[in-house]
Amino acid sequence: MIEAEFPALLTREQAGAAVRARAAAFEVESASLSFHPFAGFIHALTLPRTRAESTIHTLVDRLTGKTFITDPWPELRHTGSGQGRVDDPRWNSISFENARLRSRRLVATASLRKMKLGHNSRIREIQSYEMIWKPNWLLAGKVGDQELKVLVDGMNGGYYVVGC
Amino acid sequence: MKIELVFLVVYFVAMAGIGVWVMRRSSAGAEEYLLGGRSLGPGVTALRLQSSSMSGYMFMGAGSLGYSQGYFGMWYALGDLGGGVLNLSVLGRRMRKLSQILGSITSIEYLEHRYPSKWTRAIAAPIALFCIFFYVLAQFIAGGRGLEMVSGVSYPVALAVAIGVIVLYTFLGGYLAVAYTDFVQAIIMLIGMMWILIGTLNAVGGFTAGNKGVGELDPTMLTMWGKGLAFEGQWGIIIGALLIFSIGYMGWPHVVVSHMAMKRPSVARRAGAYSLLFNLAFIPGPYLVGMFALLLVPTLANPETAVFAVAEAVLPSFAVGIVMAAIMAAIMSTADALLLQAGTIASQDLYARFVNRKMNDGQMVWVSRIIVLLLAVVGYIIAAFDPPAVAEIVIFSTTVLGSAFVPAYICAVWWKKANTGGAICSMLAGTVAAVGWEMAGMAAITGLDPMVVGIVCSTIAMVIGSLATQARHPVPESIVRALDETAKLGPIPTSLMLGQDQTLAAQAEIAGRIQ
Numbered sequence: 001m002i003e004a005e006f007p008a009l010l011t012r013e014q015a016g017a018a019v020r021a022r023a024a025a026f027e028v029e030s031a032s033l034s035f036h037p038f039a040g041f042i043h044a045l046t047l048p049r050t051r052a053e054s055t056i057h058t059l060v061d062r063l064t065g066k067t068f069i070t071d072p073w074p075e076l077r078h079t080g081s082g083q084g085r086v087d088d089p090r091w092n093s094i095s096f097e098n099a100r101l102r103s104r105r106l107v108a109t110a111s112l113r114k115m116k117l118g119h120n121s122r123i124r125e126i127q128s129y130e131m132i133w134k135p136n137w138l139l140a141g142k143v144g145d146q147e148l149k150v151l152v153d154g155m156n157g158g159y160y161v162v163g164c
Numbered sequence: 165m166k167i168e169l170v171f172l173v174v175y176f177v178a179m180a181g182i183g184v185w186v187m188r189r190s191s192a193g194a195e196e197y198l199l200g201g202r203s204l205g206p207g208v209t210a211l212r213l214q215s216s217s218m219s220g221y222m223f224m225g226a227g228s229l230g231y232s233q234g235y236f237g238m239w240y241a242l243g244d245l246g247g248g249v250l251n252l253s254v255l256g257r258r259m260r261k262l263s264q265i266l267g268s269i270t271s272i273e274y275l276e277h278r279y280p281s282k283w284t285r286a287i288a289a290p291i292a293l294f295c296i297f298f299y300v301l302a303q304f305i306a307g308g309r310g311l312e313m314v315s316g317v318s319y320p321v322a323l324a325v326a327i328g329v330i331v332l333y334t335f336l337g338g339y340l341a342v343a344y345t346d347f348v349q350a351i352i353m354l355i356g357m358m359w360i361l362i363g364t365l366n367a368v369g370g371f372t373a374g375n376k377g378v379g380e381l382d383p384t385m386l387t388m389w390g391k392g393l394a395f396e397g398q399w400g401i402i403i404g405a406l407l408i409f410s411i412g413y414m415g416w417p418h419v420v421v422s423h424m425a426m427k428r429p430s431v432a433r434r435a436g437a438y439s440l441l442f443n444l445a446f447i448p449g450p451y452l453v454g455m456f457a458l459l460l461v462p463t464l465a466n467p468e469t470a471v472f473a474v475a476e477a478v479l480p481s482f483a484v485g486i487v488m489a490a491i492m493a494a495i496m497s498t499a500d501a502l503l504l505q506a507g508t509i510a511s512q513d514l515y516a517r518f519v520n521r522k523m524n525d526g527q528m529v530w531v532s533r534i535i536v537l538l539l540a541v542v543g544y545i546i547a548a549f550d551p552p553a554v555a556e557i558v559i560f561s562t563t564v565l566g567s568a569f570v571p572a573y574i575c576a577v578w579w580k581k582a583n584t585g586g587a588i589c590s591m592l593a594g595t596v597a598a599v600g601w602e603m604a605g606m607a608a609i610t611g612l613d614p615m616v617v618g619i620v621c622s623t624i625a626m627v628i629g630s631l632a633t634q635a636r637h638p639v640p641e642s643i644v645r646a647l648d649e650t651a652k653l654g655p656i657p658t659s660l661m662l663g664q665d666q667t668l669a670a671q672a673e674i675a676g677r678i679q
Contacts, residue, residue, distance in 0.1 A: 022663040034675045064670045065267035065277075086674045091646045092266050092277060108525045109508060112532065123525050136668070138675050143657050150660070151672035158665030161656045162676035 001130045004040075004076035008033060008135040008154040015137035018157035019150050026148070028141040033154065034084045035133035037062040039099035040073070042127040043107045056107050059132065060099035065092045067102045069110060074155075079133060096130045138162070168314045171485020172492065175352070220306025220495040222357075222450050225555030227471035230454025231464065234378065234385025236395060237451040239405035244447050258577035262650045264669035271569075272513050278576040279587040280640060282517070287591050289513040291568050296506045297539055298561035302554045303330065303499035304543045307492065309554075313472045314488050320548045327547075329492075330499045331540050335533075349493035354442065356490025357449040360471065363478040364453050367460055377459045385455065404613020408562050468554055506539060507532025560602055560614075567594035567618025571626045579630075580647050583639050586630025594622025649673040 010018070016028040038059040046053045060067045063086070094102070104123065111121045135154030142148065149162040229237030266277040272292060276285045307330060308323030315322060368374035379386050389396040450471055457470040460477050464470060475487045511531035516523040523531075546552075568591045575582035575590075598618030600606075607613055 019660070023657055023660045026660075036671045036675065061267055061670065063674055064265060066264065066667075066670060067267070068667070086671075089645065089674050090642050091670075092642070094267075104525075105512065108528055109512070111525075112504065112508065112529065121525070134671075136671060136675055143660070146657070148656075148660075149676060151668055151675050153665065153668060158668055159660075160664045160666070160668035160672040161660055162672045 002128070003079050003131040003133075004129050005035065005079045005133040006135060006155060007074060007077055008137075009074065010137065010152065010154050010157055012137060012139075014157070015139060015152040015154070016141075018152050019139065019141075019159055022159075023143050025143050026141055026150075027143075028139050030140045032084060032138050034086055034136050034138050034151075036086055036136060038132045038134055039096055039103070040127075040129040040132040041100065041103040041107075041125060043104070044124045044126045045107065045111055046122040046124070055126070056110070058103040058106055059134075060094070060102050062099060062131070063088055063091065063093050065094045065098070065102060067099075067106045069106060076129075076132065079131075085133065100125070100128065167481040168485040168488055171482060172314065172488055175485075175489035175492070178348075220303045220310075220491065220498065221554055221558040222447070222494060223471050223491045224306045224309065224468045225302075225553070225558055226447075226450035227454030227457065227474075228467040228553065228555050230451040231457050231467040231470040233390045233394075234382070234455050235388045236390035236405075237454070238388060238448070239402055240409055241447050241451050243406040244409040245443055258650050259573060261666075261669050262577050262646060264666060265646045265649060265673060267670070271573075272509065275569075275572060275576070275587065278643060279572070279582075279584040280643070281584040281588070283588055284584060285513055285517060287588055288569070289509050291591060291595055292565070293506055293509050293514075295561040295565045296502050296509070297543070298557050300499055300502050300506070300539055301543045301547060301552075302557040302561075303495045303502070304540075305547045305551050305557075306554050307495045307499075308547060308551075309466075309469060310472060310488060310491050310495070313469060313476070314484070319551075323544060323548055326495075327540050327544050330496055330503070331536060333496050333500050334503050334536055349497050350442070352486070352493050353490045354446055356487040357446055359483060360475050360479065360487050361449045361453055363483075364456050364460070364474055367478040368456050374456045374459065378455060381458055381462075385458070398611045400610070400612035400616050401607065404563075404615040407566065407613075407615050407619070408559055503536045503539065504532070507535050510535040563602070563613075563615045563618060564595055564598045566615055567598035567622055569594070570619055571623045575626050575630075577647070577650055580639060580644060581630050581634060582626060583630045583633060583637050585633030585637050586626045586628075589629030590622040590626035593625035594618045597621035 012028070012031045015031065016026070019026045019028075038061055041058045041060070043056045043058070044053050045056055055072070057070045057072055058067060059070050104125070107123055111123065137152040137154055139150045139152060140147070141150070150159050151162050152159045226237060226240070229240065262278065263274045266274065272285055272288045275288050276282075304323065304327050307326030308319055311317070311322035311326050312319045317325075365371055365374065368377060375386060382391065384391055384393050387393065387396075395401050453474055454467070454470045457464070457474045461470070461473040464473055472488075472491075475484050479487065511523070511528045515531045516528070520527065571590045571594065572582075572587045575586070595618075597620075598614045601612075601614040601617045606617070
């Protein structure tokens with residue numbers, strides 16, 4: 001199995017700052033790095049007429065099946081200790097083959113929306129990763145008297161409140 | 165060539181020019197394939213969304229309602245204006261969260277994930293396709309009528325040209341359909357509508373004088389009860405009118421389709437605000453112009469041409485060309501999005517799922533092409549020989565979609581016992597009730613709008629169907645747990661809640677469980 005990990009681009013302090021940008025009173029009490037599993041694919045898309053080729057990166061959430069087109073990835077690294085990996089909630093977990101199908105479908109749909117029906121663009125998978133672990137910071141803290149847990153994307157600083 | 169036509173041609177050439185320029189500028193890289201338009205700012209994002217969702221209805225159907233029913237048409241406008249807020253505040257939050265947790269990309273896929281069965285998709289996809297066809301048909305007719313008025317050629321010829329241009333646009337997407345053309349189209353639509361509204365208000369002596377004039381013709385047109393107070397106290401009809409473009413729109417695949425690419429939440433938030441501003445400026449316009457057309461062009465044979473006729477009456481020729489370009493912009497961007505959506509549903513939701521599971525990319529494009537051409541040919545035949553009214557078609561198809569899908573969407577997040585059996589019963593009952601009620605002309609007899617009847621029937625079917633099949637087909641445990649997570653909505657500080665990145669919802673719920 002080809003397995004890799006995205007490096008965390010945000011430190012714990014930067015993750016806290018990302019939340020404080022929206023809620024200045026947020027105080028971090030504890031922080032842990034967790035890793036979410038995705039399958040990763042890189043496709044090459046060629047237009048027959050112009051022979052122009054572009055690459056499209058996709059990530060497929062192995063635990064929900066959600067598929068994204070992403071920016072080109074930073075350099076991947078070999079997987080670490082495996083600490084902080086999230087459990088499978090069995091909501092909609094998918095196999096690698098299913099992930100591959102979803103990724104290809106999304107690229108095909110994106111190509112169709114972009115090129116529409118006048119082109120028969122060729123899509124070729126040029127690289128795949130069965131598992132890419134994406135880092136997220138799980139912050140526990142307080143806003144005033146209210147306790148909060150917030151997940152911060154370890155790569156771009158987006159966040160989502162887990163619970164109170 | 166008439167000056168109006170010259171402007172129309174200039175407009176199409178300009179759109180093509182922008183397309184080619186943008187394509188050359190960004191010929192490489194993944195950014196251009198990001199469906200959510202990540203590289204775009206909130207203004208462009210908002211306006212391109214609006215130009216895709218506004219349609220020929222706004223220029224023909226809305227004007228016709230204003231012309232024939234006065235301020236009664238504002239019930240539809242209010243639904244349209246309030247719909248976005250309603251969807252987001254009442255329904256959107258949980259639905260968005262659950263769809264993220266289940267990993268759904270399209271509205272039909274979301275239904276299949278929540279109500280796991282191939283039959284969910286097998287029933288939902290054809291209903292969506294059926295309604296899309298009618299909506300596209302409305303765009304064809306609107307385009308044909310508009311071209312007929314501007315060019316003076318006969319309707320069948322104008323219709324053929326309009327459909328040809330729309331289909332060509334769908335096939336030439338790589339050059340024409342880039343975000344910036346949608347953006348420019350939205351600007352032209354807004355300018356065109358504002359221009360004609362200002363011209364109309366000038367011609368009738370201002371808003372107050374216009375209202376006074378309409379009141380002298382028929383005072384009942386100034387009430388929201390319709391001409392001759394035909395709808396006074398008929399809350400069944402009025403609620404239906406409010407529901408159609410607020411809740412009914414939730415059934416549209418091109419409206420519900422969720423974010424397929426990661427977006428910065430701040431862009432989405434500001435885009436929402438810009439969209440609301442655009443709607444406030446744009447939506448009331450065609451209804452008002454249609455109503456004041458009673459003073460300016462009082463003997464129209466076809467009320468649907470009210471906006472066109474007023475444009476010709478109050479604007480100089482070159483401005484009519486610009487307004488016509490605005491109308492064609494609305495029609496083309498909507499028809500184009502819907503035709504591609506129809507192609508995607510036919511190829512991915514039906515062909516790949518039920519006919520050929522190993523469909524390759526070439527087959528997907530071919531299935532889409534065949535569907536688009538088929539819709540165009542059948543659409544031409546219907547629109548040329550027995551054209552229905554644009555407003556009627558749009559309202560009918562939105563009604564059917566709303567009736568078929570709204571209870572399934574709402575119960576998906578609010579009722580844990582809603583199961584596959586209930587959802588299938590609900591979709592079928594809603595569709596049959598709405599179509600049957602409309603076909604039998606029961607709205608006029610009973611005073612109940614098909615939308616109200618459709619939603620009541622589909623809701624009852626959902627409840628009975630779910631309870632009756634609960635023992636044999638319980639909701640899977642994984643879905644129940646996903647719903648439990650969805651329901652966890654604590655008192656999050658507002659400032660934090662607004663900035664959340666929705667794409668992290670599932671990751672957050674899952675990560676939260678390990679602590």
